[in-house]
Amino acid sequence: MKLKQGQKAIVTGASTGLGVHIAEELAKKGVDLSLAARSKTNLEKVKAYLLAKYDIKIIAIPTDISKQHELETLVLETVTQFGSIDILVNNAGIENTLWFGDTTRNEINAAIDINLKGTLNLSHLVLKHMIKQNRGHIVNISSGTGYLPMAYNEVYATTKAGIIGFTKALRQSLQDQGVKVSASVVAPGFMDGSGMYENMKEQYKVVAPKILGTSEMKTLTRAFIVAIEKDKPDVIVSAGFPRLIVALSIFNQRTFEKITKLFNVSGFFRAIAESNKAKTKADRKRRSVKGNIRNLTRLLWTNKVKRRTPNGQKEYEEVKPNVQTLAQLLWEIDLEEQKAQKEESGGANPHKG
Numbered sequence: 254m255k256l257k258q259g260q261k262a263i264v265t266g267a268s269t270g271l272g273v274h275i276a277e278e279l280a281k282k283g284v285d286l287s288l289a290a291r292s293k294t295n296l297e298k299v300k301a302y303l304l305a306k307y308d309i310k311i312i313a314i315p316t317d318i319s320k321q322h323e324l325e326t327l328v329l330e331t332v333t334q335f336g337s338i339d340i341l342v343n344n345a346g347i348e349n350t351l352w353f354g355d356t357t358r359n360e361i362n363a364a365i366d367i368n369l370k371g372t373l374n375l376s377h378l379v380l381k382h383m384i385k386q387n388r389g390h391i392v393n394i395s396s397g398t399g400y401l402p403m404a405y406n407e408v409y410a411t412t413k414a415g416i417i418g419f420t421k422a423l424r425q426s427l428q429d430q431g432v433k434v435s436a437s438v439v440a441p442g443f444m445d446g447s448g449m450y451e452n453m454k455e456q457y458k459v460v461a462p463k464i465l466g467t468s469e470m471k472t473l474t475r476a477f478i479v480a481i482e483k484d485k486p487d488v489i490v491s492a493g494f495p496r497l498i499v500a501l502s503i504f505n506q507r508t509f510e511k512i513t514k515l516f517n518v519s520g521f522f523r524a525i526a527e528s529n530k531a532k533t534k535a536d537r538k539r540r541s542v543k544g545n546i547r548n549l550t551r552l553l554w555t556n557k558v559k560r561r562t563p564n565g566q567k568e569y570e571e572v573k574p575n576v577q578t579l580a581q582l583l584w585e586i587d588l589e590e591q592k593a594q595k596e597e598s599g600g601a602n603p604h605k606g
Contacts, residue, residue, distance in 0.1 A: 442491030466492025
């Protein structure tokens with residue numbers, strides 16, 4: 254499908270990182286944009302940035318990709334304001350490099366809900382409109398990890414492999430249906446300049462293993478356009494010979510494992526996983542503190558009502574100091590987090606992931 258002025262596109266995960274680059278590449282082609290992400294503030298920044306450079310229409314719709322009713326609102330708003338949807342870019346996703354044994358069920362479910370179910374559910378909603386208008390293209394952003402699962406990425410790799418399988422099956426179904434709607438999957442490796450790998454470098458002070466290499470962002474954006482205009486089934490954006498490595502992993506996994514061990518690929522991800530484990534432990538502790546505050550506050554309120562009795566007054570006085578202590582602790586944690594976030598976001602531009 255040839256990209257041209259006036260076409261309409263939804264781009265999820267459009268508030269930072271790869272999503273901003275993808276949105277800008279579509280803007281260069283004159284495509285009107287419906288930008289979706291959870292952060293309203295960041296979405297508005299991206300919208301202002303793009304409107305200052307390109308003569309197109311843009312709407313920004315805060316959306317949690319894991320919530321069905323918000324996906325329905327996103328599609329309804331886009332169709333209402335634009336009249337059609339020609340392109341859907343499922344880019345939203347979360348990544349958490351962590352040893353599977355340290356991952357909670359909530360974290361597993363969150364990754365599946367956002368990375369996989371969010372992609373399927375939004376595609377399901379948009380397909381109805383594309384098939385009705387008999388035109389459209391869906392681009393699902395997966396990852397090199399979807400083709401080459403790496404250590405300490407069990408959940409992430411599973412969701413990204415699922416996206417690849419979904420896209421390839423969907424393409425064949427659409428071809429069999431005889432409609433002018435198609436789908437492609439783009440699988441980035443380590444991208445310099447923005448996105449998850451850039452965050453890894455800054456946060457963990459690591460460098461990608463030589464065997465995997467890195468690619469420039471313009472390589473990804475070029476591949477993204479080619480995927481749509483040439484109707485490519487899949488595009489792997491990675492340094493070297495990614496398809497050869499994928500073939501090796503399929504036909505001789507043991508040899509592939511020996512090579513990754515030789516280049517200490519698992520060590521790269523282990524270092525990140527260990528750092529994430531410490532951070533995750535602190536986050537869980539904070540959530541536990543918040544939970545205790547909620548429970549004790551609820552108890553405090555209940556006992557406030559019962560204060561008229563001698564026992565109620567006694568329970569109230571026992572609970573009150575605990576609530577105050579926990580509230581003070583939570584306030585201190587919030588201050589530390591705000592300070593860290595301020596230091597991390599200082600001077601950031603919308604392309605940063």
